[in-house]
Amino acid sequence: MTNGSQDGPDPVARMLADDLASASLGMRLIESGAGRAVVAMRITESMINGHAVAHGGYVFLLADTAFACACNSHGPVTVAAGAEISFIAPVRLGDELTATAEERVRFGRSGIYDVTVRRGDQTVAEFRGRSRTVEPAFSQETPT
Amino acid sequence: MTNGSQDGPDPVARMLADDLASASLGMRLIESGAGRAVVAMRITESMINGHAVAHGGYVFLLADTAFACACNSHGPVTVAAGAEISFIAPVRLGDELTATAEERVRFGRSGIYDVTVRRGDQTVAEFRGRSRTVEPAFSQETPT
């Protein structure tokens, strides 16, 4: 794991260490930097839905965690205001997925991040997240 | 639970019974009908993220399951082509959420469904899903 921040503890690693949701799904931070993150996850049996493929929600969850790592890489607490996902190919039991998040633009307290979820070389989902930076004092509050 | 289908086994209940992903998160089908579904879920400790609120991915997962129930209520196997979500208020440990999915429009093999996620009377997220009906023979395939 690499990290673009040179001065002080890595806010992304710190955030993920506190993130039971991502940890309990077996997500691993592969790489992180300024506005960038790669997170991996293997599809387990509890992620399979009624169509015998992975529930799209788990693919979203992986992308969302990579997005959170990328948008919090700058330091200030930043939350997801929203996101859009397109499901491109079905994902199955045992598949190893990687989500690569890249910052597209930041403006004011807002940001847009693109996340591509792949199984090997194949893209299985495209995600675009909208972030809002919240003041530390309001970090428990809604990002309106 | 009510169901709009009068002739034969309920495809929504059948689908959810096979859906380990939704079942293992404790989701319950409260109501279902033609193009409509209400699904409930309680936020547990494994859904909490690094900001001490529920990971947005789990809110998406709940909305996505309600969407799947609504768009499969007509019978033919239907999958999510994509979705958009706006996070409106933070969700916390122990919160009981309900996701209400309503069909907005169907055209050809496509459909658009709106899902509102609430905690009591308060809206915590708005979701809009795009569905594609797949031929039975291709039910394991990607919805392109």
Place this chain on the structure above:
Amino acid sequence: MTNGSQDGPDPVARMLADDLASASLGMRLIESGAGRAVVAMRITESMINGHAVAHGGYVFLLADTAFACACNSHGPVTVAAGAEISFIAPVRLGDELTATAEERVRFGRSGIYDVTVRRGDQTVAEFRGRSRTVEPAFSQETPT
């Protein structure tokens, strides 16, 4: 045209009167109220694209104007932060379209509005807009 505001000049009619973009396309405010607006437009020759159907951008423009009318109906200057549109049926020369905007939710300075664009009874597009209210002093500024 009806208007939900009882006290003082209608902010929606005032806004549209100043809106050269919408006026020059022949848009007409059919109805407006608190969080709600209906706007109509006829498809003219200059709106036709290379596939002999109306350019989707003009369908978006109509929906966006109805959205602006609805989200400014409360008084404070409110701008579009973003929008999503699904094109459902092709639109042709001479078609008379109506865009019906309804507020779905407001939270803090943000709002979500759904706009359905119809030709007679047929839905031709579904639009969802995200709004931000800006302080009067900053009304010329970006909604970050």
Place this chain on the structure above:
Amino acid sequence: MTNGSQDGPDPVARMLADDLASASLGMRLIESGAGRAVVAMRITESMINGHAVAHGGYVFLLADTAFACACNSHGPVTVAAGAEISFIAPVRLGDELTATAEERVRFGRSGIYDVTVRRGDQTVAEFRGRSRTVEPAFSQETPT
């Protein structure tokens, strides 16, 4: 203008030549290639709205045309199934905008294209379009 197609007439230039909507707004194809296009447009008085800035619909229109150029660069008639736009900075009278469209992924008859709209170096909008290729015989029909 460059074009990635080496054999036969450029489908993108041919499409734009037939596109009254884009031509009447003064749009110019700056560059095109396989899955890629750059289109420019100057903001005129008829594009200004009630907040004294350019109507977001015209920014969408420009992005949508660049998207159409990029997704039709492969030859088969391809239409917009939908799009998402985020408005990042206000645009004013006289501004010269360029929209740069890049293909992100194609799968089956679908595609995802990202379009960045800039004024000089500054990003004013980010757009993501979803395309569907239609059979020639059905080119006048809806992309369901």
